[in-house]
Amino acid sequence: MDASSGPQYRSAHVDTFVQDRLPHVSRQPDLLLDLSSLRYPPRLNCARELLDGGSDDPDRAGRPAVLSPHGVRWTYAELTAVVARIAQVLTQDMGLVPGNRVLLRDTNTPMLAAIWLAVVQAGGVVVATMPLLRAKELAYVIDKARITHALCETGLREELEAAGDGVLTLMDFDGLEHAMATKAEEFTAVDTAAEDPCLVAFTSGTTGMPKATVHSHRDVLSICDSFPPHILRATREDRFIGSPSLAFTYGLGGLLLFPLRIGASTVLLDRAGPRQLARAIEEFGATICFSGPTAYRAMCLDTQDHDLSSLRECVSAGEALPFVTRKMWKRHTDLDLIDGLGSTEMLHIFIAMRGEEAWTRPGAIGRPVPGYITAVLDADGNPLPYGEVGALAVKGPTGCRYLDDERQLEYVRNGWNLTGDACWADNEGYLYYHSRMDDMIVSAGYNISPVEVESTLMTHPAVRECAVVAAPDDGRGAVVQAHVVLTEGHLPTAELVAELQKFTKTEMAPYKYPRLIAFCEELPRADTGKVQRYRLRGAGHNSSGTVVMTATPEPEGAIGGPAPE
Template identity: 75%
Template structure:
């Protein structure tokens, strides 16, 4: 079996020690919306590095240096292409001024929820830290969200305050926020030549703000899921959760130091980006380059310009950088992390050939805050196809529909426990994610006897055709090795005979034109590379794949594509959809 023995369930609230009942929150909305005790996950804090004091403000630890003795005043903390170069002392002063604005001008009290709307910039980082330092709860949003989506977030989290980059104001205004809002420029200018509401208010404030004495179990962050299976879920994380992820993945897997310079493409509103581009570098006392535009070409150019050593991005971006004809110098990179989507072996190989460096593959979720299963590049050579083992501090199990552990090698649902876990805000879907203290992540996987995990599919993305379980990830990985395929995504298409068949949505590589001949070539290629029952019987060509703001492919939109229900006819053509 592959299951860890479950720890005892937490004691009910009334029997908790006084230290765990303490809260600095005067506005207790976020705490009050947490799931009832029986539906909460077991929390594992067994490692010595995961033991925290009862009183903890993570923004204070991130700025002041909880990772060890180090001079935090002089070293660079944040950089940007616009010319910002803030030391830790300058960042702390900026954070303090913003915290004064929050509490003195905007009336924030501990526990209030503060909406953040902006691209990845030093100012957004400073605002994030200021909200948490002042005892507030951050609710960061993707810059691409529209008024309707923002209105949902504002209502669900009962937002009380907001900071919005001036360029993104129209959608927030259209959402009818009705909350106390301040606007800011993308980067605070060093010469003071430009100013908006926030910059003007900051000018009159002092450069020190005493952190609010929050409890480690006080919420400091509400992160919304991407909403690919319904309304986005609001996940609540505490000060202790934030510091726990800082002491797990970067310490045991990434192995970065204060000498590193971080860079990456995910938004800070995406918890993957939050960890890689804010929490981890500041925890370590390293520097980070914030890119307000992070297309693969912008990212590659910035790596060369700033000499970045640690990169956080996704498989699609790494593949695009490999295919970019422009020659950027990426030799400064030491560690590169891939997450958000399954990492195809062909992409791993291409990156190794381009840079000489391996990729760290990571599996995480908004519910767990960050990566909980990871595979370093060197391990990939001996465990091809694996996504790795649990990050130290976490344990995993592969279970059936009743939560019973399955034998090694058998595909089932991935269950996880660790120092972080799922706490949905006032959401009946909590009982679907947490069962018996385990977090059921929605990933279908199998494990070998050494504890390495192999990804099969998202449980709701599994393709069942004529009784066969087919992994869309395997289909995609196979097609990506063909030179005609730039990107692809496989989903189930309804079929009268088989129940469903594999439909591949393919973005052709440069120089290739969609045609029935190309479809037959790809289908024959797939048949010879994997079991014939897995080959895509329907291929749809498209200019691009639909993606959420996190960069993940929105498979539900592909499944709704009319091509999936096109008339069945051997090797026929229906628009850009070909059935074979």
């Protein structure tokens, strides 16, 4: 890639691998910086900003910053000192220079948070990975991002060593803590440019090989200064908690970047299943929770009743939020969920719906977060009228920049970021989620939203969770197939199949009902928690094994028309 494709600024990076492999400027999205709060100086180190907080927060040093169930209670001053010592280990002992890529491997722990900040403060580029990844998957990340250094929780070292094949400057956490003991508690942050990359985040790879998305220091502060103040309305008195991994941008923003930017505290859980999350909310008196629809529903169904009364705001993202889950959470906690739509490419949430708005607009996912704009486009890139389903396009202070990947041409067109979501908009600008573009079901000429079918099925008492996909069909091209996990006490029988089919026909247009139903013990999920629908498409079973699958016989004349009543 020629030099003209690189950013036009004075970079602090000595190692320019990432800049050299950014998309040509003509292939990058338009950036909107209309809000004054999103305009930053040309020299900016986001880690320094997140730790310091500025002169308007004089008592910040003594307030709690990072907590964990294992006894860590770091104040901002203590966190800053830990970060400084780690940064010195990186630069003095491991030879890090600005622009080097540092792979991180751990569960959500205070040490992982401190290392993330230290790498960025030292001018490095963070590449965080899930602890569940195996050597083959890690090898892909290492090769794609040309990883130069790695810091790894000691118990997770074996897979990383197998993947790195000796090319990494690797230190485990035991070695890191030993090296930190001799370091000073002060470190001068590298004078990075606002546009210098500081993060390479890999997508979850639910539809193919993961893509490496590049984000800058300015991008990090942009998401902190858009969603939290305008939608979340958090203050420094809040205590954040949640389930997503810091290796994913949803968790990174909600559980580290946002609380630090505000001067609040965060609780990091190395185990964050629904029951552990509910227990920790009670233990720590958490006030703001970031999680996904599945976890919120599971906490409602949990027979162990934890005290969640400290919560005041809860954010749901990662998958479409069924209206039935919203209602369950409201009954369980008397709280309204904030629904959010985001992507790794955009770094965080760019469309949101505060809970109190949702009851008057069932099915809406919200409007653009201040700083962003959206459009619904047809296949030729033209805006569609209100009410018509098309491709969701977005512009804002962040945008997609893939690392050396021709798929940039698919995501960014004419300055717009095309998220891969199919939506429609009403005349007040509220957006309604239809499906992922590649999940849309076209059956006998009808466009059917799998999200709508899933939401309807989940209102039946026998259904704990479900995923709806297209199954090939000679007559209709495709039919709706539902993979259903049953609630306790319900058996997978042909009679229940018929009951669920009849139920869906009475609750929505009959042509949308699932002609195929498969019962399974669990749904296949990526490390993010998202359902891997590609593993279900056209299949009669998933990895958990189907117990029952049947189809309603088609009456004469049904092909090409609505399903029978």
